[in-house]
Amino acid sequence: MAFAAKQPIGSNVAAPVDSGISSSEVVLSVQAVTKKIRGRSIIRGISFDIGAGEIFGFLGPNGSGKTTTIRMLVDLIRPTSGEIYICGHQVQREPEEALRHVGCIVENPEMYSYLTGWENLEHFARMQEGIDAARIAEVVEIVGMDNRIHDKVKTYSLGMRQRLGIAQALLGRPKLLILDEPTNGLDPKGIKELREFIRTLAEQGMSLFISSHLLSEIQLMCDRVAIISKGELLAVGSVEELLSQRGAYVIWQFDNREAGVRILRELEHVSIVPEQEQHIDESVLALLPGAVITSMPQERIADTVERLTRSGIGITAVQKVAPTLEELFITMTEGDVVE
Amino acid sequence: MSSLLPLVRNETMKVWKKKRFFVVILVLLVLIPVFTYAQMKIALNNRDKFDDWRLQLQQKITDYQNQLSSERIPEEWKQYRRIAVQQLQYYLDHDVNPDSPNAVTFSRGFVEAAITMFIPLLVLAVASDLVSGERSTGTIKMLLTRPVRRWKILLSKLIALTLYVSLTLLATVVLSYLIAGIFFGYGGWTLPVFTGFVIHGSDVDSSAVHAVPQWFYLFMVTGLSWLSAMTIACLALMVSVLVRSTAASIVTMMAAIIAGSILTNMASSWHTAKYIFSVNLDLTNYLAGSPPPIEGMSLLFSVCVLAVWAVAAIIVSFSVFTKQDMLN
Numbered sequence: 001m002a003f004a005a006k007q008p009i010g011s012n013v014a015a016p017v018d019s020g021i022s023s024s025e026v027v028l029s030v031q032a033v034t035k036k037i038r039g040r041s042i043i044r045g046i047s048f049d050i051g052a053g054e055i056f057g058f059l060g061p062n063g064s065g066k067t068t069t070i071r072m073l074v075d076l077i078r079p080t081s082g083e084i085y086i087c088g089h090q091v092q093r094e095p096e097e098a099l100r101h102v103g104c105i106v107e108n109p110e111m112y113s114y115l116t117g118w119e120n121l122e123h124f125a126r127m128q129e130g131i132d133a134a135r136i137a138e139v140v141e142i143v144g145m146d147n148r149i150h151d152k153v154k155t156y157s158l159g160m161r162q163r164l165g166i167a168q169a170l171l172g173r174p175k176l177l178i179l180d181e182p183t184n185g186l187d188p189k190g191i192k193e194l195r196e197f198i199r200t201l202a203e204q205g206m207s208l209f210i211s212s213h214l215l216s217e218i219q220l221m222c223d224r225v226a227i228i229s230k231g232e233l234l235a236v237g238s239v240e241e242l243l244s245q246r247g248a249y250v251i252w253q254f255d256n257r258e259a260g261v262r263i264l265r266e267l268e269h270v271s272i273v274p275e276q277e278q279h280i281d282e283s284v285l286a287l288l289p290g291a292v293i294t295s296m297p298q299e300r301i302a303d304t305v306e307r308l309t310r311s312g313i314g315i316t317a318v319q320k321v322a323p324t325l326e327e328l329f330i331t332m333t334e335g336d337v338v339e
Numbered sequence: 340m341s342s343l344l345p346l347v348r349n350e351t352m353k354v355w356k357k358k359r360f361f362v363v364i365l366v367l368l369v370l371i372p373v374f375t376y377a378q379m380k381i382a383l384n385n386r387d388k389f390d391d392w393r394l395q396l397q398q399k400i401t402d403y404q405n406q407l408s409s410e411r412i413p414e415e416w417k418q419y420r421r422i423a424v425q426q427l428q429y430y431l432d433h434d435v436n437p438d439s440p441n442a443v444t445f446s447r448g449f450v451e452a453a454i455t456m457f458i459p460l461l462v463l464a465v466a467s468d469l470v471s472g473e474r475s476t477g478t479i480k481m482l483l484t485r486p487v488r489r490w491k492i493l494l495s496k497l498i499a500l501t502l503y504v505s506l507t508l509l510a511t512v513v514l515s516y517l518i519a520g521i522f523f524g525y526g527g528w529t530l531p532v533f534t535g536f537v538i539h540g541s542d543v544d545s546s547a548v549h550a551v552p553q554w555f556y557l558f559m560v561t562g563l564s565w566l567s568a569m570t571i572a573c574l575a576l577m578v579s580v581l582v583r584s585t586a587a588s589i590v591t592m593m594a595a596i597i598a599g600s601i602l603t604n605m606a607s608s609w610h611t612a613k614y615i616f617s618v619n620l621d622l623t624n625y626l627a628g629s630p631p632p633i634e635g636m637s638l639l640f641s642v643c644v645l646a647v648w649a650v651a652a653i654i655v656s657f658s659v660f661t662k663q664d665m666l667n
Contacts, residue, residue, distance in 0.1 A: 071665065074484040075484065077664040077665065095486065095488065096488060108477065112353065112356075114357055114358075115356055123349050123352070124485060126348065127346065127482075127487050172486075
């Protein structure tokens with residue numbers, strides 16, 4: 001069973017557009033939204049926009065307000081203040097107009113376990129106009145569930161429920177698909193398929209909002225990400241932008257480590273990153289024994305190498321290592337995880 | 340925008356596929372034969388003792404009168420007995436057997452007996468998890484994120500519930516008729532039943548008493564049971580909206596109903612208890628001319644009290660459900 005991602009998702013979706021945000025229409029707009037529950041601020045004023053065909057990642061540790069935000073997007077929870085627009089319709093004031101453009105899975109894809117997959121889809125199809133049996137068959141084929149669709153949902157594995165959830169979300173040919181932790185319960189192969197599937201959907205013009213605490217996932221499939229912690233957005237931007245904010249590390253290895261470090265210290269444009277501030281994948285460092293991690297402008301690498309060579313220091317390796325989103329995230333949300 | 344009919348279809352289908360109604364039918368199929376058998380034993384016993392039902396009735400009247408002269412019987416009970424004696428005498432005077440064993444009499448008696456506890460229980464089997472069930476399984480998140488206003492979803496649930504309450508009553512009457520008919524024969528439709536007894540203290544005013552054919556009486560009894568059952572259904576729907584777990588929802592409703600039936604038996608001196616819904620459930624009582632549990636209660640009074648409770652429950656359900664934050 002695989003996501004048959006080559007299929008067109010629906011005749012209704014907008015024509016393919018560039019996945020950049022600047023050129024396209026705004027599908028989802030969140031404006032200064034806050035939420036207080038029993039006097040506690042859960043969400044403290046978050047704003048962001050998602051354009052057509054964009055894959056938007058929503059990152060945060062557990063308890064940071066991801067699911068609360070998603071529930072507000074789909075009218076399960078009313079914001080205390082602020083507004084949410086989907087395709088120009090205010091979600092709380094015009095839920096019917098706004099939600100017809102949305103397909104979503106909030107947390108787990110919970111379907112009626114005493115119905116078959118097909119009966120579930122029929123149930124949700126009846127809640128929206130213009131969805132016929134042909135459309136149901138179409139989404140079933142898209143998620144590749146043809147052979148199990150007439151079995152009761154209680155016999156499904158978590159992965160199959162996830163597929164059925166996605167089928168349900170796609171029924172109404174949405175312009176915005178909201179997936180909450182979509183990789184939960186999928187094996188590595190399933191995750192890879194899902195990633196390709198999401199890409200295909202976006203290429204056909206659908207916008208995707210994907211929440212996750214697995215940063216590597218988001219990094220691999222999203223155009224832009226927002227990072228949320230304790231109910232506040234720490235950053236919103238393209239993956240590259242966020243990574244470049246942090247700057248790449250330049251890692252040196254010398255035949256004589258002490259001498260090398262001494263020279264580097266003399267150079268003004270080079271700063272050696274102390275161990276506790278390094279946010280580099282440990283598996284990368286393990287392959288580089290005795291590495292000296294520095295932070296410096298990339299255009300100065302050449303003359304730094306020259307300088308070191310002149311001083312008679314043997315350079316065994318120089319390499320640039322970008323911090324992963326995960327590392328970036330840890331820097332930004334420091335302390336949050338420990339709580 | 341989207342019309343209500345597909346939504347009602349969804350809700351009806353879900354209750355059906357959850358096999359809740361099968362449980363109701365199954366319970367009826369087990370219990371009715373039990374009661375029928377008990378009823379048959381009584382009938383056989385009476386036939387052995389009395390050749391004529393008139394003698395039996397006369398014996399019953401004498402028994403009651405003896406109890407009236409006993410000093411150990413509380414005054415309240417005596418009042419019931421006094422009224423019963425007058426009614427039985429009325430039947431005897433008009434040469435009508437009030438307990439003639441046949442399927443229609445059995446159905447009538449079964450519905451009358453089931454109205455305060457048994458039918459409410461069957462209604463709860465369907466009503467109690469209509470909303471709380473969707474919340475505890477999480478399917479409410481899918482249901483409410485579709486482009487349908489929340490009040491429409493709740494209304495569709497209420498309509499489906501009305502349908503199942505009606506079906507439950509219909510099944511109760513039909514099954515008890517069919518099963519009892521095996522033992523007692525399927526007759527009794529046109530048998531006269533007296534209704535319209537007016538009770539003043541311990542006297543029965545029989546000036547307004549008239550005979551109606553038993554089929555009509557059964558129809559009235561079923562209709563009144565439907566009113567009681569719908570009140571329970573509306574209240575159960577409200578509790579199901581307010582409480583997240585189905586178990587809590589059933590327990591709350593059962594406690595209210597049982598408390599009501601206990602109060603009915605002991606609250607004749609606590610007058611405000613008559614505004615409690617569960618004290619008013621026994622509407623068929625008024626048709627038969629039994630004295631009300633609390634003075635000042637009448638059929639109209641009880642129907643009004645039930646209606647007020649039902650409307651209040653519907654208002655609470657809708658205003659909470661449409662504004663509620665679905666946190667889980």
